[in-house]
Amino acid sequence: MFGSITDGLKGVKQSLKDAGIGGDEDEEEDEEAKAEAAVAAGNAAANKEVSDIDARAQTGELSFRDFLTMSEAFAGLGVSDA
Numbered sequence: 783m784f785g786s787i788t789d790g791l792k793g794v795k796q797s798l799k800d801a802g803i804g805g806d807e808d809e810e811e812d813e814e815a816k817a818e819a820a821v822a823a824g825n826a827a828a829n830k831e832v833s834d835i836d837a838r839a840q841t842g843e844l845s846f847r848d849f850l851t852m853s854e855a856f857a858g859l860g861v862s863d864a
Contacts, residue, residue, distance in 0.1 A: 828855075
C-alpha cells in the first residue's frame, strides 16, 4: 500500500516538473551525491571494522564484543532500507 502511495506522489512530482513547476534538478543531484558519499563513508568504516576484527582473529585476540559486532553484521545482510 505504501509503495502505491509513493509511486503516485512520484507521478505527481514528475507531472509538475514536466509543466515547469517544482524543484531544482541541481538540488536533487546534490542530495544524491551526498547520499552516495555517505554510503561510501559507511562502507569504508565497515571495511575498517572488519579489517580490525580480522587482524585480532589471526592473533586469537577476539573479544565478546567482536562476536556481537559480527552477529549484528550477519543479521543485517540482505536487509534493504529502500
